[in-house]
Amino acid sequence: MLRSTLYGLLLGLSACQLLNIEDAENVPGRGSTAFDPYAAAASGAIKLSLQMFNGCAILSNGQPVAKGNSPVPGYPTECADPTAGDPSHAPKLVPQQRFQVMTDTKYFLNQITLTDTVANVHTDPKDLASVVRWMRRESRFKDLDWTDLSQEGVRWFETLSQGTWSREIQFRNARWMLSQDDSFTLEVLDSDGSVRQTTTYNRRDFAGESSMAGHTNVSYTVENLLAPRSPSDAELRGVPSPLPGIGGITYRTMVRVDLVGSTNPFKDFRVLGVSGDGALRLTWSLMPNSPFTIPVTFVRPSDVAPTCFKEDDSPTPCGFGLDPRVQLGRPKNGQYYVPGERMDLVMDVRDGEGNRLHRKELLPSYADFYAGNTNGMLYAFEGHLITQGERDTTSAYQVVGPLQDLRTWSDVAGQPPYFSASGAAAATYTAMVPEFASLPIIPGFFTANWPTRTTVTLPPDARPGTYVVLTRSVRQFMGERVSKGNAAFFQVGQAERTAYPNRVGNCQTCHRGVVSLDNLRHGFSVDHVESCKACHMSTADQPGRIQEEMHRLHMNSTKYPQNKADCRMCHLTRESAVRPSLTVCKSCHPSVHGDEYFSMAFTDVGGPSRFSNCAQSCHVDKTPTGHILPD
Numbered sequence: 013m014l015r016s017t018l019y020g021l022l023l024g025l026s027a028c029q030l031l032n033i034e035d036a037e038n039v040p041g042r043g044s045t046a047f048d049p050y051a052a053a054a055s056g057a058i059k060l061s062l063q064m065f066n067g068c069a070i071l072s073n074g075q076p077v078a079k080g081n082s083p084v085p086g087y088p089t090e091c092a093d094p095t096a097g098d099p100s101h102a103p104k105l106v107p108q109q110r111f112q113v114m115t116d117t118k119y120f121l122n123q124i125t126l127t128d129t130v131a132n133v134h135t136d137p138k139d140l141a142s143v144v145r146w147m148r149r150e151s152r153f154k155d156l157d158w159t160d161l162s163q164e165g166v167r168w169f170e171t172l173s174q175g176t177w178s179r180e181i182q183f184r185n186a187r188w189m190l191s192q193d194d195s196f197t198l199e200v201l202d203s204d205g206s207v208r209q210t211t212t213y214n215r216r217d218f219a220g221e222s223s224m225a226g227h228t229n230v231s232y233t234v235e236n237l238l239a240p241r242s243p244s245d246a247e248l249r250g251v252p253s254p255l256p257g258i259g260g261i262t263y264r265t266m267v268r269v270d271l272v273g274s275t276n277p278f279k280d281f282r283v284l285g286v287s288g289d290g291a292l293r294l295t296w297s298l299m300p301n302s303p304f305t306i307p308v309t310f311v312r313p314s315d316v317a318p319t320c321f322k323e324d325d326s327p328t329p330c331g332f333g334l335d336p337r338v339q340l341g342r343p344k345n346g347q348y349y350v351p352g353e354r355m356d357l358v359m360d361v362r363d364g365e366g367n368r369l370h371r372k373e374l375l376p377s378y379a380d381f382y383a384g385n386t387n388g389m390l391y392a393f394e395g396h397l398i399t400q401g402e403r404d405t406t407s408a409y410q411v412v413g414p415l416q417d418l419r420t421w422s423d424v425a426g427q428p429p430y431f432s433a434s435g436a437a438a439a440t441y442t443a444m445v446p447e448f449a450s451l452p453i454i455p456g457f458f459t460a461n462w463p464t465r466t467t468v469t470l471p472p473d474a475r476p477g478t479y480v481v482l483t484r485s486v487r488q489f490m491g492e493r494v495s496k497g498n499a500a501f502f503q504v505g506q507a508e509r510t511a512y513p514n515r516v517g518n519c520q521t522c523h524r525g526v527v528s529l530d531n532l533r534h535g536f537s538v539d540h541v542e543s544c545k546a547c548h549m550s551t552a553d554q555p556g557r558i559q560e561e562m563h564r565l566h567m568n569s570t571k572y573p574q575n576k577a578d579c580r581m582c583h584l585t586r587e588s589a590v591r592p593s594l595t596v597c598k599s600c601h602p603s604v605h606g607d608e609y610f611s612m613a614f615t616d617v618g619g620p621s622r623f624s625n626c627a628q629s630c631h632v633d634k635t636p637t638g639h640i641l642p643d
Contacts, residue, residue: 050277050531052333052364052492057280060113061123061493062294062306065400066092066099067152069111069306072405072488073381074395078107081289082307083205095382095395097262098131109384110309113491114316115287120280121198121213122273123493124294126304127400128152129266134232137248140181143232143265147183153267155299156188161230165602168240168613176251177237177614182223183230192216194297200283201291201305211281219273219527224568226403227270235262235398239614243607268401273532286310311490319387320367330387333364334496334535336485338409348503351474355502359409359464361389361485369487374461388489404495404533407485411468412546414477416510420545420559431474432546476505482543484534497536499543512542515588518581522573563599576600578640586642590635 050059063070068091069077076091089106096102113119128151134143140163148158164182171178188194192215200209215221223229238249250261287310295303318327341356343349361369369387370376376386392406410432412418417430484497503509520538523529529538536543548558562582566572574581583589594612597604635641 050494050526052494053331054364055277057118057120057277058114058332058490058492059122059274059494060119060491061125061488062121062292062304063123063125063127064304064306065094065127066129068092068107070094071109071111071384072390072486072493073384073386074393074400075109075382075384076105076107077111077307078109079307080110080309081203082291082309083201083203083289084291084305084307087305087307093395094400095393097394097399099399100130100133111306111491112309112311113283113292115283115285115310115312117313117490118280118282119491120274120277121196121211121217122277124196124218124269124271125402126152126269127266129264129268129399131262131264131399133263134265135263137179137232137234137263140232144183146265147230147267151267152302153269153299155302156186157298158186158188161186171235175239177239178233178235179237179248180231180233183232186230188298189228189230191298196297197295198281199293199295200281200286201293202286203289205291208286209281209283211279213276213279215271217274217276217279218271219275219532219571221271222565222569224565225533226401227268227272229266229268229270229401231264231266233264233266235264236260243610264398266401270401273527275526277526283310287312316490319385320363320369321371322367325368325372328367330367330369330489331363331365332489332492334485334487334494335362335364335366336360336407336483336496336498337362338481338483338498338500340481340500340502343502347507348505349470351470351505352472354467354469357409357411357466357468357481359466359483361407363387363487363489370464373464375464377459377461379459380461388487390486390488405486408547409481409483410546411479411481412543413479413504414475414510415480415512415542416477417475418512418542418545419515431471431479470504474504477510478502479504480540480543480546482536482540482546484536495533495535497534497540499536499540515542515585516582517541517584521581557595559593559596560599563596567600575640577638579636580640580642583642589639589641 052058061072063072065076068088070091071077074095076094079087079089090104091107092099093102093105130146134146136142144161148154148161161183162185164184167180167182168177169180170176195212195214197210197212199207202208221228223231234248236251238251248261253260290308290310291305292308293303293305316329318329320328320330322328337360339358339360341358343355344353349355359375363369369389376389378391380386381389381391390405390407392408396402396405412430412432414430419430479502481500481502482497483500484495486495487493501509517538519529519541523532523538529536529541544558548561566582567576579589594605594609
């Protein structure tokens with residue numbers, strides 16, 4: 013019955029209801045709350061994610077997987093450290109942790125991430141021939157068809173530390189990248205190496221693979237640079253190091269195959285009749301003689317340890333799924349907070365069955381995270397973003413409002429037109445960055461358990477309206493890797509509710525059913541699409557800036573089915589579509605203005621806007637030609 017119902021809802025993608033964008037609250041363009049066919053154990057099948065890094069299977073906490081007694085011939089006894097900035101020269105690790113999968117359970121393959129990378133090996137940026145030679149002849153992907161590989165161009169982006177830049181060259185058009193009829197065969201092996209289950213997935217069974225969305229990426233990046241002084245500046249200047257032995261230019265060459273987001277969760281398999289050590293073998297049709305094999309420990313449901321917590325903090329076995337919550341303190345007047353008032357937030361992260369993943373008053377430490385003792389909760393660390401190229405790991409929260417003032421902005425030197433609680437407040441939940449654990453000014457950081465309770469002080473001039481706490485978490489448990497976001501609303505200065513400005517929307521036109529926003533990247537519903545601006549602000553020209561990312565992702569996607577010149581697909585108001593920005597326009601028109609405004613991207617805070625709001629000058633009275641705009 014469940015499967016029949018889901019099939020019917022998926023068929024709506026091509027049925028006459030595709031463009032029905034009304035919802036129960038009569039909010040135009042927002043669309044009905046997207047049906048989410050994935051609800052962990054209640055779905056009928058569990059998302060399975062497989063990740064390998066430089067020849068070793070890895071977990072989402074960045075740790076390599078131990079072989080144990082699994083039937084994986086030739087599996088390394090030592091693995092490169094996926095968390096190291098330079099895994100090529102850092103000491104190798106002896107894997108200690110296991111990749112666990114639950115028996116008597118249905119799974120479907122939702123993520124394949126296969127990475128091969130070297131750092132500080134190709135140290136001459138002018139010698140791209142050596143870079144390509146490594147990819148084609150030495151990397152673990154040398155058996156692929158690299159014919160027609162081409163260089164795309166140079167992209168500069170600012171890193172998490174403002175003023176530090178990276179220069180990336182991406183490569184495109186190799187025949188294996190353009191293939192659409194290749195497949196991945198997944199086999200379940202028991203302790204003897206015998207095949208118990210076999211399922212084959214096509215590339216079309218995955219929604220995301222584009223580098224524009226942070227997935228498959230073939231690139232050569234030079235990191236930790238000062239900004240170039242002109243378009244013709246051929247000198248790559250490293251950022252001066254504040255301490256001896258720290259910093260310096262890093263040269264990174266990467267081949268990363270990353271397919272995420274199943275479009276066919278009904279192509280599932282059941283792990284039956286196995287227990288103890290075994291393996292999962294993935295054979296790519298483009299590399300038939302070089303399968304990727306992951307050591308696995310199969311765990312019976314009755315053997316799952318009671319490491320989660322009930323309401324009274326007593327132990328209980330964990331279940332699948334993820335439900336990050338936040339509890340808000342009661343305002344003093346009982347109705348709404350007033351400007352300047354302090355409010356308590358209590359983080360509460362649970363599995364899909366309502367079991368808490370942590371103790372009521374404390375979050376796990378970073379030591380627990382790296383040791384795999386967080387019941388699957390993931391924290392952010394540099395290796396995810398830089399070494400592995402993984403963008404979806406951070407557990408965090410953000411407080412923003414009022415909702416009616418939420419909009420993108422481009423004044424780096426100014427303040428956003430809405431309140432945004434960040435910095436130390438967000439650091440409590442993400443437990444900050446692990447590199448700081450070694451600094452003597454923060455003793456005990458690495459082993460500290462962080463309180464679930466934090467306090468946010470509203471500004472004394474907070475404008476009245478509805479505010480929101482956006483909380484998001486990422487988890488890997490028994491093979492399932494899932495992201496989920498939730499929203500908790502509260503009032504400031506008045507009891508009457510206010511709403512998002514509804515300048516963008518219509519996401520549910522394409523993102524419905526299995527590819528709904530609930531199931532992709534951060535796990536937020538289409539109802540909260542305006543809230544993307546809360547975290548993806550324009551405070552720096554970093555990867556993830558919402559204006560540029562959304563255009564680059566959709567305009568360069570082969571899977572975006574709509575007219576790319578029709579701005580009405582996403583823009584609900586004319587005002588939101590006629591304010592061009594140089595960086596946004598370049599997502600579709602990379603040669604616009606050539607290098608004429610190149611230096612704008614590297615302007616220090618306080619100077620001219622590095623995002624070059626063209627609408628304030630030349631384009632103020634002229635709308636984009638060839639674009640279909642909202643009325």
